[in-house]
Amino acid sequence: MASSLSADAKDALAREVPQPPHCRAALLGALAYYGRTADGRFLTHRNPVARLFRALFEERAEWPIHTEPGRRLQKLAAYSLDLPERLRGTPPRPAKRCDRSMELRAAFLTCGSLSSGAHGYHLEFALGGSAQAERLSALLAGFERRPRRLLRRGRTVLYFKEFDAIEDVLTLCGAFGAVLALEDLRALRETKNRIHRLVNTEAANLERAVAAGALQRRTIDFLAHQYGLERLSPALREIAALRLAHPEESLAQLGQRCDPPAGKPTVGSRLGALARLAQRLGAPAQGKPRPAR
Numbered sequence: 001m002a003s004s005l006s007a008d009a010k011d012a013l014a015r016e017v018p019q020p021p022h023c024r025a026a027l028l029g030a031l032a033y034y035g036r037t038a039d040g041r042f043l044t045h046r047n048p049v050a051r052l053f054r055a056l057f058e059e060r061a062e063w064p065i066h067t068e069p070g071r072r073l074q075k076l077a078a079y080s081l082d083l084p085e086r087l088r089g090t091p092p093r094p095a096k097r098c099d100r101s102m103e104l105r106a107a108f109l110t111c112g113s114l115s116s117g118a119h120g121y122h123l124e125f126a127l128g129g130s131a132q133a134e135r136l137s138a139l140l141a142g143f144e145r146r147p148r149r150l151l152r153r154g155r156t157v158l159y160f161k162e163f164d165a166i167e168d169v170l171t172l173c174g175a176f177g178a179v180l181a182l183e184d185l186r187a188l189r190e191t192k193n194r195i196h197r198l199v200n201t202e203a204a205n206l207e208r209a210v211a212a213g214a215l216q217r218r219t220i221d222f223l224a225h226q227y228g229l230e231r232l233s234p235a236l237r238e239i240a241a242l243r244l245a246h247p248e249e250s251l252a253q254l255g256q257r258c259d260p261p262a263g264k265p266t267v268g269s270r271l272g273a274l275a276r277l278a279q280r281l282g283a284p285a286q287g288k289p290r291p292a293r
Contacts (some may be wrong), residue, residue, distance in 0.1 A: 006114040007046065011172070013109060014048035016174065017055055018102060026099035028056040029091030030106030032083055034132060040088055041080045048084050049109050050079035089130055095133075100139060104174040114170070114178060116185050123166040124159035126152065126253035131160060143172055205250075213247045215273055219278045226281050232274075239270040 005229070019023050031053050035042045044050050050065045057063055068078040094100045107125055114124045125147075127133045133156035140147055140158070145165055149159035160166050163186065170179050182197050220240045223229060229240055246264040251271075262270075 005116055005178065005181060006112075009114055009175045009250075010046050010109055010112075010179070011048045013105060013173065013175055014052040017052065020098070022096065023102050024056055026091075026094050026096075026102040028053070029087065030103040031056070031110060032087035033091055034090070034107045034127070035110035036083060036128075037080075038214065040083050042083055043078055043080045044110060045076045045078055046109070047077075047079050050081065052109075053081060062238055068159045090131075100142065101174065103139060104136075104143075104169070105175075107139075108169075108173050108175070114166070116182060119162050120160065120161060121166050121182065122161060123169060124157050130156060132156075138167070143168070178273055193206045207248050210248055213243065213249070216243050216273065216274070217247055217282065219275050222278050222283045223274060223281070225279070226283075234272055236274055238243055239267060240274060243271070274291050 019029060031049075032042055035044055035049075035053070039041050042053055044053070047065075054063055054065060063081050063084075066080045068080060093101055101116075111127055112123065112125050126135055129138060137147065137149070137158060145160070145168060147160055150157050150159070160169060164184070167179055167182065169178075170182075220229070220243060223232070223240070228236055232240060238258060241255065242257050246254065246257070249257075251264045251267040255264055255267040257265070
């Protein structure tokens with residue numbers, strides 16, 4: 001799922017060719033800058049990204065896409081194009097906001113990855129050198145997003161873990177489909193977590209109810225032998241009989257069986273009175289469970 005999410009986001013972005021000439025120029029220059037290799041080629045593992053790069057050339061027919069066999073993880077094939085001399089340098093920093101968004105898009109397409117695994121959400125940019133890292137970091141800071149940084153196998157990695165920050169960066173890139181996919185995943189996870197919490201709460205309440213009911217039955221058994229249930233008041237005698245007959249029911253359920261029905265506090269008060277009477281008669285001390293809800 002994680003790799004598919006990243007690949008789908010890149011493929012969707014690669015199909016969107018900007019119309020304004022300055023945006024096209026900014027995207028082309030940034031793709032060449034972040035995606036170039038040491039020997040002067042543009043390299044990507046996504047064929048749609050390679051086609052986008054070629055589509056931005058005015059002289060596209062002169063720049064064929066070369067397919068290379070995969071040598072990295074998952075044996076993914078690579079696609080490369082030779083860079084013309086004019087694209088082998090460092091492009092000027094974009095002044096317009098839309099051009100800065102195009103550079104951020106190019107960085108994601110060439111060296112970015114997006115995942116949503118069991119350990120949370122993750123967006124990163126694995127950059128080829130410190131100059132690229134500083135430039136992209138400054139670009140993100142201009143959008144009021146400051147990534148964390150680490151070194152991995154000699155490469156500088158800028159990354160985000162916070163969902164809102166990832167959503168903002170993807171939105172700036174124009175990856176709206178990826179944003180919607182992440183929103184769906186978050187909603188699904190939150191729903192599952194809510195269900196798990198409810199199930200765990202119900203299980204804990206049931207466990208407490210069973211433990212409390214067992215202790216109350218032992219108290220009533222003690223009173224039956226040492227005092228006699230017939231000597232109890234009608235209300236205490238009724239609740240004692242109901243607890244013996246329905247050992248696993250909650251206080252609220254026992255209250256519904258009373259005649260007339262009694263509320264949960266009333267039932268708890270009556271069972272508490274039985275416990276205090278048993279203590280005065282010398283009942284052995286017993287662990288007190290948490291009250292059932």
